[in-house]
Amino acid sequence: MDSLSQPFTFSQRAQKLTGSAIREILKVTARPEIISFAGGLPTPAGFPVEEIHRAFDKVLSEQGRVALQYATTEGYLPLRQWLADQMTAEGDVVSPDEVLLVNGSQQALDMLGKLFIDEGSKVLVESPTYLGALQAFSLYEPSYTSIPTDEQGMLPEYVSSPEAAGARMLYALPNFQNPTGLRLALERRQELVERCAAARIPIIEDDPYGELRYAGERLPSLLSLGRKAGATVVRLGTFSKVLAPGLRLGYIVAPRAIIDKLVQVKQATDLHTSTLTQMAVYEVVRTGFLDKHLPTVRDLYQKQCGYMLDAMQQHFPASAKWTHPEGGMFIWVTLPEHIDATVLLQKAIDKLVAFVPGEPFYAGADVKRNTLRLSFATVPEEKIREGIAILGKLISEA
Structure with missing residues (x-):
């Protein structure tokens, strides 16, 4: 139904609303065969x-x-x-x-x-x-x-x-x-x-x-x-x-x-x-x-982060740079300037791997399209290593 035939009118504010880029990616990555580094979800293993x-x-x-x-x-x-x-x-x-x-x-x-x-x-x-x-x-x-x-x-x-x-x-x-x-x-x-x-x-x-x-x-x-x-x-x-x-x-x-x-x-x-x-x-x-629970949760994330950093060191090209977090759930990757992470995402999904391109995280004109976010929180070690190997190959090819 086009806007002219609708029996209602949204406010100007509502008309400017857009969906979350991450939520849209998660819809694509909901398939169980996809190794998803996209969602910023806490690990269910840490839920008491x-x-x-x-x-x-x-x-x-x-x-x-x-x-x-x-x-x-x-x-x-x-x-x-x-x-x-x-x-x-x-x-x-x-x-x-x-x-x-x-x-x-x-x-x-x-x-x-x-x-x-x-x-x-x-x-x-x-x-x-x-x-x-x-x-x-x-x-x-x-x-x-x-x-x-x-x-x-x-x-x-x-x-x-x-x-x-x-x-x-x-x-x-x-x-x-x-x-x-x-x-x-x-x-x-x-x-x-x-x-x-x-x-x-x-x-x-x-x-x-x-x-x-x-x-x-x-x-x-x-x-x-x-x-x-x-x-x-x-x-x-x-x-x-x-x-x-x-x-x-x-x-x-x-x-x-x-x-x-x-x-x-x-x-x-x-x-x-x-x-x-x-x-x-x-x-x-x-x-x-929480004094008893949080050390277990922290240990989970530290191990997951370590698996991903180790795999990235092994499989990512030297031209890629990334953060080394001391907490939290995310690693930020900066690729060579000629690589568009949104284009890379489409190729990665074809190989059953997903991440979040960096573009939606910028508010102004200083958008860096050669960036991406990886989350390690919910992915098992073997899938982290498999997914990072695939992603590293795609980056090298790009």
Whole structure:
């Protein structure tokens, strides 16, 4: 049916919506014979199914009528208190009133877009950056300014450039970034919060992968450094990578003035996040379960990453370069400039291997089509080695 014969009219905003490039690739790679390095999915081997099952049973048995009722928009207070205590113990002094529970980090990104972005508002993002954030923010029609990156993360001096002046916010993933797997160096974290404080630019610190560190030392959060430097930092976290993404439970940590306004945004969106899920997750984490569970998950990812890096060293040509992450789920590959990763993907799918081309992760005109993202999280060792060998041959031929 063409648009002229439709009995309805979409808003201009809806007409500008596009699907996720990764989701479209995943449709193609759903066939079981394809070795897929495309999806950024946590490994199901790390899902604590029995613990979550017991938690839901316990909540429903003991507090079922409360768990199935409407609740406050801010979220289940014991879980907010637990999160505040955890962050305070790590050096980010937080009160439960500064925590808002949401339906995963993706809802947090959408809410922050509503809160900060008008049409044409300047938004600073890393180059490359998380595709899901671009998808959420773009609905509100910002003007993106890209901040260059190198092997130590984004270059903070660009925050003080004329191109960045007047930005509504800066979006950053400081820990094992999606898509590059890189971590922002400590000196740059300090410089970033100081420059943003001076320029009065709020920082959105998205940290879904921080607990998946399997090498190096823990670095202070932008939230912690920002509060000391007088910067406004909004930190996003999630239970998707430490428990399971199907729970759809995340959180926002921010100054009360921002939390209060986000509560109003959320009330207009969905009233509140599932009470039952919040109470069950609290039942899982309150006794220290994550302290026992996370080392196992980290070990899984470290081994998977090692298999892929080893295979890449063996099969990729010397002209290809790639990151060596110390955590998270991704490796970023830069090919010789004449190779278009989107064209390479079609050839790879013909050979039953898939990945994500780098193009969708760029917000501005600085798109590097000779880049791609590989995820090692869900692929068995033998399939990693087989798939990387095929991909390496295709790159060499290109």
